């Protein structure tokens with residue numbers, strides 16, 4: 214697959230031309246911060262962003278989506294969103310999260326609604342230029358990414374290096390008029406960016422190897438940290454909502470005003486929310502805040518990893534740290550506390 | 559919304575198929591028996607222990623275990639307790655109505671093969687009889703393949719008893735030992751009184767070598783497990799039906815998770831020894 218060099222002015226033309234032919238989603242400024250949105254012009258694209266408010270998962274698993282529609286007394290029919298789009302600016306840690314969601318939505322039973330969107334997306338990932346204030350991707354091994362994207366961009370000063378990793382990516386880059394072949398020096402510059410990020414996206418240092426986490430958690434179930442941290446949790450679920458790897462959802466029916474037609478929708482849900490495990494009759498299985506708080510960090514560090522070949526389901530984006538008002542959601546703080554008290558075996 | 563050809567050809571795990579409500583009967587104040595038939599061109603194959611998501615358009619879905627045995631062809635039976643939105647709506651369905659179902663779901667089923675040649679004991683609390691009944695009738699229909707069969711049932715009060723004629727038939731057969739108790743009885747009741755654990759010492763088959771299946775309200779499990787522990791039944795021989803909130807039935811939505819297990823795909827029937835790593839289970 215090819216590696217091209219696009220001078221920054223050439224890159225702008227390339228994106229503007231792209232916008233004319235296909236739906237393009239890209240990272241843009243939103244006040245002082247950044248978020249993904251429909252791109253109207255290449256000048257709005259901000260590949261120097263630190264972190265987006267929301268992770269890109271919403272383009273594959275929207276906050277609310279219709280799964281099936283029905284007519285009361287008649288049948289049900291599947292609904293899909295299968296519009297093609299290009300998603301530009303996905304940071305490596307978020308790309309790792311998408312790769313994990315791909316596996317989780319494929320496993321056991323293929324979720325065709327997720328893949329309708331996923332298969333219609335062309336993902337242009339980009340290496341981090343400015344670290345955010347709480348990123349810890351270096352600790353999690355997600356500061357760079359080697360697969361999942363169609364194209365990977367790296368800012369090397371006056372140009373972007375663009376590596377195509379798939380046929381989709383190759384086709385996309387073929388549209389970049391004026392692109393040059395990357396030379397050895399360019400590749401060295403890219404390697405320097407990678408080396409820098411692999412060490413430097415680390416505002417919080419995990420005190421063990423990331424692969425130690427499942428075993429560490431295997432010994433930490435009754436540790437006091439769960440109660441201690443959860444004491445000030447408001448069950449707001451923000452840590453779930455902003456997380457690129459959280460994917461729990463609720464399913465609800467919405468019947469139309471005619472009381473005949475309706476739709477069955479899924480909407481994001483969160484394991485920290487009170488009621489997540491509540492059944493008819495009132496019994497709630499994870500009733501205590503500490504149980505729910507622990508469940509989230511076990512999903513990130515043990516349960517999901519055990520389903521996806523050992524990869525840890527916290528990618529170190531730091532969003533939950535920003536989102537948590539009582540400042541208890543930081544996974545590194547909890548895991549480090551366990552390392553300090555229990556040691557790594 | 560326009561759907562591309564590729565998507566239109568995908569198998570959709572959220573899409574219900576339609577079956578027909580053929581019979582319904584209120585069995586006691588809260589439990590409705592329903593019988594659903596399907597088109598033979600699209601057969602419905604399941605293993606005892608599996609459940610379906612029953613859809614009521616405009617209301618939602620509820621997971622319900624199939625209560626009939628797969629040896630009964632052309633239809634399947636459910637028993638639904640009225641407790642919330644969907645289950646009340648199921649009670650209101652009429653004969654002839656089309657009902658949406660998804661499934662069958664659950665890879666944790668009754669071990670129909672492993673149980674061959676073994677003595678088998680079912681311990682049921684109230685509505686816990688409903689899923690167990692599928693395997694009980696499966697055994698009765700393949701009687702020679704299995705050893706001694708014992709079913710014990712505890713019901714809270716007389717008014718909640720159900721499947722009267724079927725249970726009556728069981729108690730008159732000599733290839734199944736059926737015992738029943740009620741927590742609170744009135745003067746008309748001539749049978750056992752007390753909680754279900756009081757019947758455990760009366761089981762004649764050797765418990766230690768039997769496979770034991772438990773299904774009932776959450777509170778029952780602890781007491782029954784304690785009694786089985788005293789009787790030295792190995793944990794590998796004990797199976798529990800677990801219930802959790804469910805939405806997708808397909809291992810995605812996260813609602814039914816018990817530590818690292820998903821009730822909808824790993825269960826709903828679990829081997830007790832497998833649950834030793836799942837403190838949330840009981």
Ligand SMILES: Cc1cc2nc3c(=O)[nH]c(=O)nc-3n(C[C@H](O)[C@H](O)[C@H](O)COP(=O)(O)OP(=O)(O)OC[C@H]3O[C@@H](n4cnc5c(N)ncnc54)[C@H](O)[C@@H]3O)c2cc1C
Nearest residue numbers: 492493619620621622623638639642643644645802803804
């Ligand atoms: C594997 C399994 C098998 C079951 N088999 C039977 C059966 O054979 N007969 C029977 O009467 N009941 C059975 N139940 C319980 C039944 O699913 C609930 O009573 C039912 O979902 C309640 O839905 P509702 O809409 O009436 O209540 P609401 O309180 O309105 O519930 C809203 C939604 O929450 C979820 N939910 C609520 N309670 C439960 C629950 N206990 N279990 C799972 N999801 C829940 C459902 O998605 C439901 O639609 C089973 C549950 C499970 C998990």
Ligand code: SF4
Nearest residue numbers: 446447449450452537
């Ligand atoms: S963001 Fe913080 S307060 Fe809110 S649910 Fe998560 S841990 Fe609790």
Ligand code: SF4
Nearest residue numbers: 456527528530531533
């Ligand atoms: S747990 Fe927090 S830091 Fe880790 S991926 Fe989720 S939001 Fe990011």
Ligand code: FES
Nearest residue numbers: 807810811812822
């Ligand atoms: S019901 Fe959704 S994961 Fe089990």
